[in-house]
Structures are given as C-alpha cells and as structure tokens.
Amino acid sequence: MSSRGRRAPISCTHRGAAVAKELSPRPRHSQPETRDVTFSRNHLFALARGTLILLAFLYAGNAISALLHLPLPGSVLGMVMLAAALHLRVVRPEWVRPAADVLIRHMSLLYIPPGVGVMVYFGLIRREWLPLVAAGVVGMATVMLVVGLLQQAMERRG
Amino acid sequence: MGDAAAALLAIVATVLVYAAAPRVYARIRHPLLNPLLIAITTLIVLLEASGAGYERYDRGGRLISFWLGPAVVALGVPLHAQLHEIVRRGRAMLVSILAGSVVGIVSGTVTAIVLGAPRQVVLSVAARSVTTPIAMGVARELGGIPPLTAVLVISTGVLGAVAGPALMRLARIRSRTAWGLAMGSAAHGIGTARAVEEGEVEGATSGLAIGLMGLATAILAPPVVALLLRIFAAR
Numbered sequence: 001m002s003s004r005g006r007r008a009p010i011s012c013t014h015r016g017a018a019v020a021k022e023l024s025p026r027p028r029h030s031q032p033e034t035r036d037v038t039f040s041r042n043h044l045f046a047l048a049r050g051t052l053i054l055l056a057f058l059y060a061g062n063a064i065s066a067l068l069h070l071p072l073p074g075s076v077l078g079m080v081m082l083a084a085a086l087h088l089r090v091v092r093p094e095w096v097r098p099a100a101d102v103l104i105r106h107m108s109l110l111y112i113p114p115g116v117g118v119m120v121y122f123g124l125i126r127r128e129w130l131p132l133v134a135a136g137v138v139g140m141a142t143v144m145l146v147v148g149l150l151q152q153a154m155e156r157r158g
Numbered sequence: 159m160g161d162a163a164a165a166l167l168a169i170v171a172t173v174l175v176y177a178a179a180p181r182v183y184a185r186i187r188h189p190l191l192n193p194l195l196i197a198i199t200t201l202i203v204l205l206e207a208s209g210a211g212y213e214r215y216d217r218g219g220r221l222i223s224f225w226l227g228p229a230v231v232a233l234g235v236p237l238h239a240q241l242h243e244i245v246r247r248g249r250a251m252l253v254s255i256l257a258g259s260v261v262g263i264v265s266g267t268v269t270a271i272v273l274g275a276p277r278q279v280v281l282s283v284a285a286r287s288v289t290t291p292i293a294m295g296v297a298r299e300l301g302g303i304p305p306l307t308a309v310l311v312i313s314t315g316v317l318g319a320v321a322g323p324a325l326m327r328l329a330r331i332r333s334r335t336a337w338g339l340a341m342g343s344a345a346h347g348i349g350t351a352r353a354v355e356e357g358e359v360e361g362a363t364s365g366l367a368i369g370l371m372g373l374a375t376a377i378l379a380p381p382v383v384a385l386l387l388r389i390f391a392a393r
Contacts, residue, residue, distance in 0.1 A: 081234070082232075083237040106176075107226075111226075111315075113219030115308070116216075136310055140318050150258075152332070
C-alpha cells in the first residue's frame with residue numbers, strides 16, 4: 001500500500017516517531033512500550049489536523065446514515081469512507097495517523113465510562129444474570145472458534 | 159459542586175484510574191483480572207461510596223466516551239494499511255467474518271431466549287458481538303438497552319482477552335492471521351489490546367476484524383434477530 005514504508009512525519013521526537021511506527025501496519029521490528037509522547041508545536045498541529053479529519057468523517061457518516069436510513073452507525077460508515085479516501089489518496093495517511101494512533105492506543109480509556117454505566121443496571125443484571133452471563137460466554141467462545149478454525153482451514157487449503 | 163466542576167472531576171478521576179490500573183494489575187497479576195476491569199470496578203466503588211451516582215459522573219464520562227466515535231473512524235487507517243492483506247486473503251476473511259457474525263448473533267440471542275430473558279435483554283444481547291460504539295448503535299436500532307449492551311461487550315471483551323489465548327491453544331489455532339482475526343471478532347477492542355501484545359500480525363488482523371465484524375453485524379443483526387424472534391415466538 002502507499003503508506004507502506006513511508007513513515008508518518010510526526011516531526012517531534014524520536015519517541016513520537018517510534019509510537020507512530022509501532023502502530024503502523026508492519027514495522028521492521030517490534031518496539032518496546034513507549035507510552036509517552038513529547039509534545040511539540042508541530043505534533044499538536046498534527047494531532048489537531050488528524051482529529052478534525054476524523055470528526056469530519058464521523059459527522060459525514062452520521063449524516064449519510066441518517067439521510068439514507070442505513071442500519072449502520074455513522075462511525076462505521078466513517079471508517080469505511082476514511083479507508084476509501086486513503087486508498088484514493090484524497091486523504092494522506094500522515095494527516096490522520098497522529099490522531100488515529102492516539103485514539104486506537106487509548107481505546108480502553110474510552111470504554112471506562114460506558115463500563116461504569118453497568119452500575120445503573122445492577123438490579124436488571126442481578127435479576128437476569130444467568131441469560132446475560134451464559135449468552136456472553138457462549139457468544140464469545142463460539143465466535144472465536146468459528147472465525148479462528150474456519151480462517152485457518154481456508155488458509156491451509158490456499 | 160457545579161456541573162462543570164463535577165464533569166472535570168469525573169474526567170480527572172477516570173484518567174487517573176486508567177493510568178494507575180496497569181500498575182495495580184502488575185502487582186496482582188491474577189488471570190481473571192484485567193486493567194480495564196480494575197479501572198471500572200474502582201470507579202463504581204468510588205461512586206457508590208461517595209453517593210455521587212452515575213448521572214453526575216457521566217456528565218464528564220460522556221466527554222470521554224464521545225471519542226469512541228472518532229476512534230472507530232480511526233480504525234479506517236489500519237483498514238486501509240491492511241487492504242493488500244484483505245485482498246490477498248480476502249475471500250477467506252470475508253467468509254470467516256460473515257460466519258462469525260451470524261454465529262455471534264444467533265448463539266448469544268438463542269442462549270438468552272432459551273434461558274427466558276425478557277425481550278429488551280434479548281435485544282441487548284443480540285447486538286453484543288461487536289465493538290462497543292457499533293454495538294450501542296445496533297442495540298438502539300433493535301430496541302435493546304444500549305448501556306446494557308456496552309456492559310456485555312466489555313465483559314465479553316475482558317473474557318476473550320483473558321480466556322481466549324487458552325481456548326485457541328486448545329483448538330490448535332496456530333495461524334497468526336487466524337488468531338488475530340478470531341481475537342478481534344470475539345473480543346473487539348479489548349481483545350485487540352491483547353493481540354497487539356502477541357505480535358504485529360495478530361494486532362493488525364485483530365483491529366481489522368473489529369471493523370469487518372462491526373460492519374457485518376450492523377447489517378445482519380436486524381434481519382437475523384427479527385427472524386429468530388419470529389421462530390421462537392411461534393413455538
């Protein structure tokens with residue numbers, strides 16, 4: 001792909017570049033955990049530009065999903081449109097990568113508030129714990145086995 | 159406390175707990191624990207103890223979870239970067255993900271129906287098998303309870319990240335792309351965080367699986383769930 005081998009020009013520190021590279025599709029060698037990014041003015045600009053592009057695709061996705069009454073959340077539509085825009089080189093990977101890397105890297109932080117929301121449903125969960133737990137365990141295990149085994153079998157067959 | 163101050167406090171507390179959780183986890187290292195689980199539990203205990211309640215917490219929490227939307231859009235970057243992989247293994251991946259998506263919707267929904275869960279709970283379970291922001295959208299679409307779906311997605315994500323590697327060892331899933339694809343489709347973002355630890359191929363395919371699985375399930379869930387409800391209502 002076009003982005004391959006071309007390093008995102010996060011013009012800050014070596015560490016910033018290492019972070020960008022770590023999340024790039026196939027780094028030459030694996031990087032150690034580098035969580036801190038030293039901010040420079042350029043990096044802040046790159047983050048702001050990336051964030052604005054991501055938000056633009058999100059709101060475009062929301063608008064299209066609402067207008068066409070699609071069953072897809074706007075964010076998924078935005079994801080596909082972003083991949084398409086990158087492929088068609090309307091958007092360059094290095095424009096979005098600084099912001100995208102931060103969001104993907106800290107995705108688990110974003111899950112905390114909805115996770116804390118469980119407390120509102122403690123009553124419902126206590127009443128319906130068996131179907132909830134069983135559906136979760138069965139659903140997770142079946143998906144993992146079906147996807148993993150099927151994919152492996154098809155790869156072996158070539 | 160004013161609204162703005164409460165929101166600010168909620169954000170600061172969430173970020174602090176998020177930053178501290180991996181350190182606590184490194185001390186305990188219990189296989190049934192996970193940094194995210196530690197962070198969520200800590201905040202719930204804090205909120206229950208202080209009597210602040212979720213409503214007030216979420217004034218700040220909303221400002222954090224808002225970024226899940228842009229984060230899903232951001233997955234377009236690895237999606238584009240892996241386009242050649244999708245094209246190369248395209249047919250296999252599409253078949254696996256489509257099968258996984260249908261299996262995820264059907265197995266969870268049927269389990270919940272058979273065990274006698276009320277309709278709203280069934281609909282929340284049906285949307286469970288994809289990443290949180292998509293799942294919440296699908297749950298809303300189906301008429302489930304989005305926050306309950308979010309809770310289910312997160313708990314199954316933690317379960318997948320914790321128990322998944324052992325399960326796949328038992329099933330002899332050795333292909334790295336198959337490993338990553340299975341982890342991402344069954345355990346979403348939290349599974350992907352685990353897959354990144356495993357290796358680059360696993361991490362990338364897992365991230366890709368989140369998007370593909372989300373796409374497939376968002377399209378397939380409404381008709382499949384409608385069909386299942388009709389089948390089981392007829393009995």
